[in-house]
Amino acid sequence: MNKKEIRNHLNSAIEKQIPNDWDRLEAKLNKSMKADQVFHHIVHSQQDKRKQLTKKLSVSLAALAVAFIMISFTPVIAQLQALYDQIFTSDHIDDPGVKIALESGIGQTIDQTFYDEENDISVHFQNIMTDDKETKLLLTFLSEETNLENYYLDLFEGSTTIQLQTENGQTIPLDNVGWGSRYYQADKNKVVTALSFAPIKEYIGQNIRLEIHDITVYNDQSTENVEATWPLDFTLEKTAASDRSVLDVDKQFTLQGESYHIKQVEFSPLETRIIFTGSDIHYYTDESGEIYEIFSKLEHQFLNARVIDKENGYGVDYNKPGVFLSVNGEKVAPNFSKGEIKQANGTEYVMVFAPVKERDNLVLEVGEGIEIKLGE
Known part of the structure; x- marks a missing residue:
């Protein structure tokens, strides 16, 4: 798929407000990245000195390919973010504060992906916003093998918890603020969730880690706990913070x-x-x-x-x-x-x-x- 075709494909998905095309493309890119990791492992594990030049050329070409992809995608970064925001500003999210904040341009874009190999869940951290009383963390998670219909990040009365690790190594548990908001996209086996928990505004400018622990599974007659740790490392920027x-x-x-x-x-x-x-x-x-x-x-x-x-x-x-x-x-x-x-x-x-x-x-x-x- 060339540069023009990629843009047309993404623009078509954005115009229709259906992110299926991007999801498929994202999945292909993730698979390509895994394949690229395997490729690099093979290259660096070779011991034949006669192939050193070939290996260096291969790595250089791979780097150029990655650079070309990044340049190709740069003009549509804003459109992709808008595409993600459409999910959180839709009627499926029942927190009106999230919708209005995103429409007003409030919040820090995270755009990080974590793969939970144990549970076959791909997690995408999208946005964070905080003030003096609460923090909202917007994320999605999906799976090809695990049915996520009953999977919840329930900070209120479930087994799910979230904690903050500061620059100096201090670990701070973060209590829920209300119930949060969640939507399950059955056609993609994807969960869209807006977590709401204690404020982290005081850590602006610091490199911090948020860790989500465990998933709450609500079945018809029982509740289960799925062990998981989803880390998010980032620098909390001023754009994430609001005044009250x-x-x-x-x-x-x-x-x-x-x-x-x-x-x-x-x-x-x-x-x-x-x-x-x-x-x-x-x-x-x-x-x-x-x-x-x-x-x-x-x-x-x-x-x-x-x-x-x-x-x-x-x-x-x-x-x-x-x-x-x-x-x-x-x-x-x-x-x-x-x-x-x-x-x-x-x-x-x-x-x-x-x-x-x-x-x-x-x-x-x-x-x-x-x-x-x-x-x-």
Whole structure:
């Protein structure tokens, strides 16, 4: 396939918004790289001095070939990134913060691939973004042999964990922030996932490693753990980081006999958070010391407008009474994938919406008939 044919092939896939062509090409390139590695091993293992010149020429030609491929692909790098972004900005990802951040050009492109030979899984790390409260890591993984339909990177209640290794060798476990977002592409046996975990913004400029450990497999009647370690080594750049600002609100309202206090609103390019306290917002500790979060009437009202789609995850029915944030009369998408965000004191409830750019005319609509102005 010559240079022009490659571009036409990729452009065709991009225009149709179907990345099948690129996936096939990527698979062929991966196989070619494996073959090239074998070739180099054979070349360097030869002991016949009479063939040294031939070996050097072969290696040089291989290097030139790689250089030619890189030059050929340079004009379409941006298009390929846009192609990957289309997956994460589609309806299949139920985190509206991811979609808006990518469309706004936020985040650091990673574009690294790791092959898990033990489980025959190819992992592609695509993008990372972080602020003062969370980190989002966007990745896909696929396999030719292993059925991935029930394979999850579940940081919330599964066996999956993620940790950070700093430049000085310190290892730090990173807790989940909400549930994350996931989509399984059956025709490709490919999982698209947006993980959400603790912030790493303080490590900007450092060479760090993120390690994902183990895969959670949810079968019909059981849950299994698949041992795996997926490393990602990179330098965290400023482009990955966003700032978060806080607006103190101090507003009161009553819902179904319970009183609530809106403490503050947090604004980030990744999300909008509203922090509540209330008469029925608290944790319950049983006799064994196990702590449970009590569902408040406010949370039930918020979830009333949530709909669940088997393919696309959580969505919203704006015709149902729920809890909505609106800017200039236009509703902002709730982020239902950010359920059960942990609060240290157990007396606050966090409600998450998509990012907003304007803070004036910001109104919280609760149920039917309750409106609270939040804007500055």
